[in-house]
Amino acid sequence: MLTLYHFWSSTCSRRVRICLAEKQIEWQSRHVDIAKKMEQLEPWYQKLNANGVVPTIDHDGNLVIESNIIIQYLDEAFPGPSLTPEDPLERARMRELFDRFEQVVHANINVISYNRRHLPRVQHLSDDERRAMIMKKGDADKRRIMLERLQHGVSEEDEARAEARLANVLDELEAMLDGRDWLLGDDFSLADISIAPFIERFEANRLDRLVDFSVRPRLGTWWTRLQARAGFREAYAFTDPDAPDA
Numbered sequence: 001m002l003t004l005y006h007f008w009s010s011t012c013s014r015r016v017r018i019c020l021a022e023k024q025i026e027w028q029s030r031h032v033d034i035a036k037k038m039e040q041l042e043p044w045y046q047k048l049n050a051n052g053v054v055p056t057i058d059h060d061g062n063l064v065i066e067s068n069i070i071i072q073y074l075d076e077a078f079p080g081p082s083l084t085p086e087d088p089l090e091r092a093r094m095r096e097l098f099d100r101f102e103q104v105v106h107a108n109i110n111v112i113s114y115n116r117r118h119l120p121r122v123q124h125l126s127d128d129e130r131r132a133m134i135m136k137k138g139d140a141d142k143r144r145i146m147l148e149r150l151q152h153g154v155s156e157e158d159e160a161r162a163e164a165r166l167a168n169v170l171d172e173l174e175a176m177l178d179g180r181d182w183l184l185g186d187d188f189s190l191a192d193i194s195i196a197p198f199i200e201r202f203e204a205n206r207l208d209r210l211v212d213f214s215v216r217p218r219l220g221t222w223w224t225r226l227q228a229r230a231g232f233r234e235a236y237a238f239t240d241p242d243a244p245d246a
């Protein structure tokens, strides 16, 4: 049995849900509320994922964390169409992209999301309560970043620098898509899955310059193609189970 610990709107959880849908793997949901209840910081969850973040999978009692590692695991452990290129060099390219998507894209969208999404979630807490919450986090590097943000906030300059770094990555993707349907060639792969939720997040955060596809037309065509996939639509159909009208 496969259980996914995830949060409905988390980019990294969406990565895994797209992969599960593409591979048509059966799974059971354990929704972890990282917004209101901050369940990711609870001791029971940090026993599963010491970094105190979603997603985590439990496959027949075996835990796997890190969304890019989870999707590789799912692709290798389950039957169905392979989402990994056969050529070793293309596999290396895929892992390079994973690294950029995590180190550059995820890190910088977090900067931009701070004022828009993260702060409103803790608006009701005092500074001391926010500090206490951050200190619950197992990951020391994340704790340091969060404490720094609590102290200094995120400025417009920080946001502009982050947006410029994101734009650089999108330029690279635009160049990669020259003459190809998907990031690694003719076949849809885990690389396409890995970046998809972030493109959607740029749209949701109204980062209009990043999603102005007249500037990056190949990316625009790729994005339309990707959103039309049944796997993408299924993953995005998972909405907030705690919403009043859910």
Ligand SMILES: N[C@@H](CCC(=O)N[C@@H](CS)C(=O)NCC(=O)O)C(=O)O
Pocket (backbone or CB within 6 Å): 010, 011, 012, 013, 034, 040, 052, 053, 054, 055, 065, 066, 067, 068, 102
């Ligand atoms: N590198 C991790 C990052 C996971 C991550 O940052 N998850 C976010 C949601 S997308 C989270 O749980 N945030 C809550 C928190 O940091 O407290 C992965 O790819 O799984």
